[in-house]
Amino acid sequence: MDASTQLYGVFGNPVGHSMSPVLFNQAFLDQGINAVYLAFPVMDIRQGVAAIRALGIRGVSVTIPHKTDIMDCLDDVDDLARRIGAVNTVVRVQDRLVGRNSDCPGAMQAISEAIPISGKRFAIIGAGGAARAIGFGLKQQNGQVIIINRSPERGEQLADALNADFMPIADAKSLACDMVINTTPVGMTPLVSAMPIPIEALDSGMTVMDIVYHPLETELLKQAARRGCRVIGGLAMFLYQAACQFEWWTGKPAPVDVMKQIVLERLTS
Numbered sequence: 198m199d200a201s202t203q204l205y206g207v208f209g210n211p212v213g214h215s216m217s218p219v220l221f222n223q224a225f226l227d228q229g230i231n232a233v234y235l236a237f238p239v240m241d242i243r244q245g246v247a248a249i250r251a252l253g254i255r256g257v258s259v260t261i262p263h264k265t266d267i268m269d270c271l272d273d274v275d276d277l278a279r280r281i282g283a284v285n286t287v288v289r290v291q292d293r294l295v296g297r298n299s300d301c302p303g304a305m306q307a308i309s310e311a312i313p314i315s316g317k318r319f320a321i322i323g324a325g326g327a328a329r330a331i332g333f334g335l336k337q338q339n340g341q342v343i344i345i346n347r348s349p350e351r352g353e354q355l356a357d358a359l360n361a362d363f364m365p366i367a368d369a370k371s372l373a374c375d376m377v378i379n380t381t382p383v384g385m386t387p388l389v390s391a392m393p394i395p396i397e398a399l400d401s402g403m404t405v406m407d408i409v410y411h412p413l414e415t416e417l418l419k420q421a422a423r424r425g426c427r428v429i430g431g432l433a434m435f436l437y438q439a440a441c442q443f444e445w446w447t448g449k450p451a452p453v454d455v456m457k458q459i460v461l462e463r464l465t466s
Contacts, residue, residue: 203232204252205446208239208267209260214386214411216460217258217439223459224443227452239263246270249287249294256446257287258439261382264326271296281333282358283326286442297445300330303438304408305338311404311429312376315339320364320372322393323380324351327408331378332359345369345394369394376404377421384415392416401425410435413464432460 207217213236221234232255239245242263249257259267264283268274271287274296278284284296304327308314319335321328324346332342332355342361346352349365356363372394383393389412399405405421410431418428440451 198233199231201231203230203255205232205234205256205258206237206254207234207258207260208237208242208245208263210238210240210262212236212238212260215260216411216435216463219463220436220439220456220460221443224452224456227455228447228449230447230449242267243270246287246294249289253289255289256442258442259285259287259326261325265329268296277301281330283329285326285330285438286445288445298330299438299441299445300327300434301334302441303436304331304434305334306437307429307433308335308376308378308406309338310433311406311427317341317375318343318373320345320369320374320377321380322346322366322369322378324348324355325380327380329355329358331380331408332361336360343372343374345372366394369398372398372403374403376406379405379407379409379415379417382409384412384417385409386411390416392420396420396424399424399426403427404429406434407431408434410460411464413461432457436460 215236218234218236225232267284272293278296278298281298285300286297288295318341320343322345335342344352344356345364347366353363379393381393383391399421404427406429407415407417408431409415413430421428440453443451
């Protein structure tokens, strides 16, 4: 590190669990880029964006709970992120801060590797920024979507925005769907024994995906596997969306294999 080192980071609350610093710092090292990526616990996103401007931060990942509120703090938001209604990436373009969304393409790549999207029915647990991005991507590719959320108001708002169905989480005891996708932090370290939906909602005909990647196998995925479901961990989406961010920030292809290896080493050590 020296006076020319570029600064990147992740803004959220909490961020202590994040593997993004490990992933991006290894990617920068592999590609010979003089940069460092740090985790910043940010309570007030307006103050966080002011810090991006004041410190000359080159790029930022945005996570819970700021993906929606940050949109009003930026100079511009690209078309995809604006249509989704959530930003998870800030890119500095000269002196302007532009919001983008890598959750959507990252999730679509992970999901399409498991099942075809068109005509399939997807139950999305949660109504935050990741749920918005995934729901939008699925609808774009002719997937059918039902939103399941603890708060009916937020869940119905997202369902209306996506032209999707809504189900209160209290009623999620039987799901007629091809794939269940957890977009909430339920099951994330340190609360690893928590489940976002009742076990009886899962059956052997489903594919179950959890976007939580720490731990690699959440309680939801463990229970789904025991009931005969096909399971997809959060690492795939995490890597694919991070690869988009790396390429937007640096203009270079992301070393995905290197990024995956370092994260797996840290998560399994």
